[in-house]
Amino acid sequence: MGVKGPQRASAPQYFSDPGLDALYQMMLVLAEEVAVLRERVDAALALQQEGELATRERVDALDLGDAYDPVRKDFVQRLLEPLEDLAERESKA
Amino acid sequence: MSATLRLEDMNRSTRHELTPTECTEDRARLGFVMHLKRGLGALGQTRLKALVSARSDEDLPNQSETADILGQSTAFAAWSSLNRGSQRRMWMALADMVDRQLPALESQAARLNGREKQGSLRLVPDVELPGYLLETAFHGQPGGYVDTRDERDIRAGLLQEAGGTVYTRGAGTGRKDSKAQAVVRYLDANFPDLRPRRVLDLGCGFGGQTCGYALAYPDAETYGIDLGEAQLRYGHLRAESLGIALHLRQADACAPGFPDGHFDLIISNILLHEVPTASMQEIMRQCHRLLAPGGVVIHQDVPTQVNAMPGFARHMALWQTAHNDEPFWTEFAESSVTDALVEAGFNVDAVFEAYVPQVDGPLTWYFVGARH
Numbered sequence: 001m002g003v004k005g006p007q008r009a010s011a012p013q014y015f016s017d018p019g020l021d022a023l024y025q026m027m028l029v030l031a032e033e034v035a036v037l038r039e040r041v042d043a044a045l046a047l048q049q050e051g052e053l054a055t056r057e058r059v060d061a062l063d064l065g066d067a068y069d070p071v072r073k074d075f076v077q078r079l080l081e082p083l084e085d086l087a088e089r090e091s092k093a
Numbered sequence: 094m095s096a097t098l099r100l101e102d103m104n105r106s107t108r109h110e111l112t113p114t115e116c117t118e119d120r121a122r123l124g125f126v127m128h129l130k131r132g133l134g135a136l137g138q139t140r141l142k143a144l145v146s147a148r149s150d151e152d153l154p155n156q157s158e159t160a161d162i163l164g165q166s167t168a169f170a171a172w173s174s175l176n177r178g179s180q181r182r183m184w185m186a187l188a189d190m191v192d193r194q195l196p197a198l199e200s201q202a203a204r205l206n207g208r209e210k211q212g213s214l215r216l217v218p219d220v221e222l223p224g225y226l227l228e229t230a231f232h233g234q235p236g237g238y239v240d241t242r243d244e245r246d247i248r249a250g251l252l253q254e255a256g257g258t259v260y261t262r263g264a265g266t267g268r269k270d271s272k273a274q275a276v277v278r279y280l281d282a283n284f285p286d287l288r289p290r291r292v293l294d295l296g297c298g299f300g301g302q303t304c305g306y307a308l309a310y311p312d313a314e315t316y317g318i319d320l321g322e323a324q325l326r327y328g329h330l331r332a333e334s335l336g337i338a339l340h341l342r343q344a345d346a347c348a349p350g351f352p353d354g355h356f357d358l359i360i361s362n363i364l365l366h367e368v369p370t371a372s373m374q375e376i377m378r379q380c381h382r383l384l385a386p387g388g389v390v391i392h393q394d395v396p397t398q399v400n401a402m403p404g405f406a407r408h409m410a411l412w413q414t415a416h417n418d419e420p421f422w423t424e425f426a427e428s429s430v431t432d433a434l435v436e437a438g439f440n441v442d443a444v445f446e447a448y449v450p451q452v453d454g455p456l457t458w459y460f461v462g463a464r465h
Contacts, residue, residue, distance in 0.1 A: 003222065003322065005240035005249075008184075009233030009418050012177065014170040024174040025181070032125050032182055039121035060116035069124065076128040080136060083175070087140035087168035091147040 031079055035072065039064065042071070098335060100277060103305035106268045110201055110334040111327065113194050113251060122186035123259050129179045130263025133172060141169060142405050155404040156411070163408065177416055180233045183259050184252070188235055191251045202247050205330040211338035214329035216322055220343050223372075226320060230418050231367060232260065238298070241322040250299040250327025257301070266454030272362045273305025275458050276393055279449060280358075284389055284464070289313045289357035293383065295346040295376065296364035300328030304337045306360060313358070316351075318344040347375040349383065357388040365394045366425035373428060377437035384465040390434075391462035396448055397426035398459070430461040439463035 015021050043062040044054035052058060115123070141163065145154055148162045163169040191198075222239055230237045234256060240249050262268070280287055289310050294303040297317030307315035317339055319325055325341045332339040344350055346364065359380050365373050380390040396402075397410045411426065413419045434444045446461040 002243055002246075003227070003239050003241045005227060005237030006230040007235050007240075009177075009181065009230045012173075012416055014173045014177075015167075020170075021174050024171065025178050028129075028175065028178040028182055032122055032186075035125040036118050036121040039124075040117055043117050060118070062117060063115075063120065064117075072121075072124040073128045073131075076125065076132045079129075080132045080175075083168060083171055084136055084140050086171065087136070087144050087166075090166055090168050091140070091144045 031075075035075060038071075038075070039068070042068070098308055098337065100271075100274055100305050100308045103271055103273060103301070103308060107301075107304075107335070109331050110205060111198055111247070111251070111331055113190055113198065113255065115190065119186065119190045122182070122189070126179055126183045126186060127259055127263045129175070129182070130260070131265060133176050133179065134264065137172060137409060141166075141172060144168065145405050153403055156407045157404075159404045159408040173412075173416065179263070180260075180417065183256065183263075184233055184235055187252055187255045187259070191248060191255065195248060195251075198251065199245055199247065202245065202327075202330050205333055208333065210333055211336070212329065212332055213340045214325060215340075215342045216325065217343045220320065221345070222320055223345070225369070225420060229420055232256070233418055238319075238321045238324065245326075246323040247327035247330070249321055249323035250325075250331070253299050253324060254301060254327075254331075261454075264454070264456065266451060266456065268453070270451060270453040271302065271305055272393055272458070273302040273309065275449060275452070276302075276360055276362070276391055276460070277305070277309045279447065279460055280389065280391065283445070287358065287389055289388070291356045292316065292358045292360070293318070293349070293351070293356045295349070295359065295361040295380075296367070297325075297328065297341065299324045300332055300339055300341060302360075302362045303328070303339050303341075304332055304335060306358075307332075307337045307339055310358070314338075314340060316340045316342065316356075318342045318346060318349050320345055347372050347379065349379055351383055353382050354385040354388075356383050357385050359383060359388070359390040361392045361394075363394055365392055365430065366397070366419070366422055369421055370424050370428045373425070373430065374433045374436065377430070377433040377439075381434075381438040381465070386465055388465045389462060390465075391460055392430065394425070394430075394459050394461070395422075396457045396459040397422065398428070434461070434463045439465065 013021055040059055043059045047054040047058055145159050145162050149158055226239050234252055290313055292306050292310055292313045292315045294317040297303045297319050300317050303317040325343055329341050411423055413422050431444050431446055435441050444463045449458045
């Protein structure tokens, strides 16, 4: 019983040094964790603001809603800014 | 049939009794991935496009020149690595969310399975699976389309529905429209007399669009076929939870079964670019066999075959082949579905194709089909 498909995607290489590809992936993992930490802290602070105890269950359950989306978008924009600059420098080179 | 749901409700906000619950951590991870995808998409369309223009002597550099210029760019290498990584992050976050809740969701599925059914599910344990389905994690989805662990498994369907939502929202698509709505709008405008008694959705996956067709044609029996067992099991119970009668069968679109002339409407959504050309041609022959006189077949897919597509847009579209586990993307772009329809027996004058802009997003849908 059961059919086993491939558990992860193929892994193309984009830089001549494969270590750079690995470094980009490690950076993404870290950035994602920062986004998670920040959103959990902001959920805890929002609970505290309402005079509630920020338990794990309450933090997990509190949906900061669409109003929080600009915070996520702004973080990603800052993260990508150095890449935008790099592309612009290459255009002028 | 559900008395309250409408086709317009079958979009990427559809909730049902098997929808996983998102906690703050899930929302943060998936929000990060969605904005990363959107940010990279925008960066590609602005800075990378400007880079190609700046480096080229041509007003509109062709695809091969675009590929040469981007191939020498460190920024493009970084963009590619991050784009690829965004897909990996998406599936990791979704697998975390789904796997954490899988025991509870499987119990819920068992409860749904115990209820009286409106639709049906027919699985074929020894169905033949093409090698490419066993070897490809399409779009990087863990396990690909056909991963099935045991006779209760619904995980591939859960991942597919959740992943589709994040991926398309990351591409800029809104929540207000669906592929089924786009197809039905096209059919209403071009075949207003079509009153299908039986509808078949080829490569239906978890039945997200199939539910839309069942709601659009409430007097018809709606069938869906796919090869993914866990997708179909999930799709069957998902539809039952929504109160929609679907008849789902495990079968290859190249060997769908059913008697000749059994259907008045046959549809596929983004299936053709995921099969080899020979299979696409066989699917057209099966559509010709299965359609009743006056019936319509319509396939909706990616618009990559436009030869007039500018070099930059085409290069970015074809990037998917090597970088999003899409083995047949280029093959599809270079094939002719209209030729295959004519070769399958459809009258050349009855064949149609159209490019239709998304109502709630930046993409263009490709429609191709024929009337029998």
